[in-house]
Amino acid sequence: MRDLVRSGSFQLSGYWDTCTEGRIRRSLNRACAGSLHSSAVRATVKGTTMEAVTDIRDLEEHLSRPTPGVIDALASMPGDIIVLGAGGKMGPSLARMARRASDEAGTRRAVIAVSRFSDPRVLSSLDDAGVQAISCDLMDEDQVARLPDAPNVVYMAGTKFGTTGNESQTWAMNAFLPGACCRRFRNSRIVAFSSGNVYGLTDVASGGSRETDQPRPVGEYAWSVLARERVFQYFGSSLGIPVVLIRLNYSCELRYGVLVDIARQVHACRPVSLSMGWFNIIWQQDANAMALQSLSQAAVPARILNLTGPETLRVKDAAEKLGKLMCKSVSFEGTESASALLSNSSKAHTLFGAPTVDADQLLAWIADWVVNGGENLGKPTHFESRDGRF
Numbered sequence: 001m002r003d004l005v006r007s008g009s010f011q012l013s014g015y016w017d018t019c020t021e022g023r024i025r026r027s028l029n030r031a032c033a034g035s036l037h038s039s040a041v042r043a044t045v046k047g048t049t050m051e052a053v054t055d056i057r058d059l060e061e062h063l064s065r066p067t068p069g070v071i072d073a074l075a076s077m078p079g080d081i082i083v084l085g086a087g088g089k090m091g092p093s094l095a096r097m098a099r100r101a102s103d104e105a106g107t108r109r110a111v112i113a114v115s116r117f118s119d120p121r122v123l124s125s126l127d128d129a130g131v132q133a134i135s136c137d138l139m140d141e142d143q144v145a146r147l148p149d150a151p152n153v154v155y156m157a158g159t160k161f162g163t164t165g166n167e168s169q170t171w172a173m174n175a176f177l178p179g180a181c182c183r184r185f186r187n188s189r190i191v192a193f194s195s196g197n198v199y200g201l202t203d204v205a206s207g208g209s210r211e212t213d214q215p216r217p218v219g220e221y222a223w224s225v226l227a228r229e230r231v232f233q234y235f236g237s238s239l240g241i242p243v244v245l246i247r248l249n250y251s252c253e254l255r256y257g258v259l260v261d262i263a264r265q266v267h268a269c270r271p272v273s274l275s276m277g278w279f280n281i282i283w284q285q286d287a288n289a290m291a292l293q294s295l296s297q298a299a300v301p302a303r304i305l306n307l308t309g310p311e312t313l314r315v316k317d318a319a320e321k322l323g324k325l326m327c328k329s330v331s332f333e334g335t336e337s338a339s340a341l342l343s344n345s346s347k348a349h350t351l352f353g354a355p356t357v358d359a360d361q362l363l364a365w366i367a368d369w370v371v372n373g374g375e376n377l378g379k380p381t382h383f384e385s386r387d388g389r390f
């Protein structure tokens with residue numbers, strides 16, 4: 001297995017050159033030595049000079065920057081876009097990307113973001129960006145009935161953390177709500193976020209679960225997400241709604257994500273768990289872009305698309321690389337298994353192209369961000385859980 005992983009497509013370090021590493025390390029060494037305000041990292045990735053991500057404003061700009069593929073896709077897709085459950089980690093940047101792509105394409109449309117907006121600052125920042133933000137509890141059918149119609153729906157509402165001990169809430173959100181939203185938006189096409197968790201653990205050497213594999217969920221959260229899919233499939237077929245189900249794992253930016261979890265453990269000199277020894281990630285901008293492009297893939301019966309990066313990453317390698325970048329020694333606990341929660345996203349990459357930011361770039365950005373005390377959302381992924389309890 002190790003040989004397979006070290007060869008070709010399994011390598012963590014595809015585009016890392018010594019020049020890049022030297023530049024990043026010099027910046028991080030300055031930070032390690034105490035100049036914590038320096039974050040002027042510039043790295044050459046795939047022959048392109050990538051800008052540093054220096055602050056929240058810069059980060060938000062990156063995460064919502066539309067790719068040419070999104071601009072083209074949204075230009076050819078008429079009508080308003082409504083994003084349901086837009087107030088979480090991904091929704092605000094996805095809604096802003098839809099706004100920016102439509103403006104760049106010269107397409108007149110409303111982009112509408114719907115959530116409870118537990119954090120009211122998210123609502124006002126979306127309004128400022130030209131996104132129409134509507135505060136709504138989607139579990140209240142009267143409020144849902146009053147939402148504006150839109151031919152394009154991105155469904156992001158869901159519950160994961162806190163499932164253990166409040167299972168009924170998770171099932172209501174993940175299995176009941178999709179049916180209510182299908183009935184309300186029966187004349188729309190729908191991109192519905194699902195999760196790679198529906199697959200369960202797979203052999204690391206397999207290259208990840210594929211869309212054609214039988215789901216084998218582990219734990220009530222994963223089962224409830226499979227129920228979400230089944231309900232979308234049922235209403236998609238019975239009401240003739242074009243649907244695409246996005247099995248995502250894991251979106252990552254600088255304030256949350258699997259690499260951020262590992263980087264923070266390394267930086268705090270805490271042992272890194274090897275219990276889930278391997279993982280996939282995708283830079284959130286790329287995940288947003290591919291999700292919006294997926295509107296063009298919605299079909300009856302529903303299609304399924306895995307969404308993640310091309311690399312199968314090893315926790316041990318990622319932690320050691322982060323340790324070098326952050327001048328920290330790394331310790332581990334537990335042992336690796338031959339299986340992990342992994343998806344193969346080659347179908348999405350064939351449709352939309354490979355992600356624009358690779359794992360090495362992300363490692364460098366995250367190391368820099370963590371060393372410089374950048375903001376963290378305080379939402380650990382708990383990706384190391386193997387028993388499906390969240």
Ligand SMILES: NC(=O)c1ccc[n+]([C@@H]2O[C@H](COP(=O)([O-])OP(=O)(O)OC[C@H]3O[C@@H](n4cnc5c(N)ncnc54)[C@H](OP(=O)(O)O)[C@@H]3O)[C@@H](O)[C@H]2O)c1
Nearest residue numbers: 085087088089090115116117118137138156158193195251
């Ligand atoms: N991020 C990942 O890596 C990842 C991986 C696999 C799957 N997914 C799935 O992809 C989707 C988007 O991911 P995410 O990370 O942005 O999820 P998230 O942070 O959990 O956001 C979902 C949002 O839905 C909103 N919501 C929940 N209940 C609602 C209700 N009753 N009415 C209105 N809004 C409600 C919440 O925002 P308010 O508090 O504002 O209401 C919540 O923040 C989710 O369905 C998630 O399960 C994400």
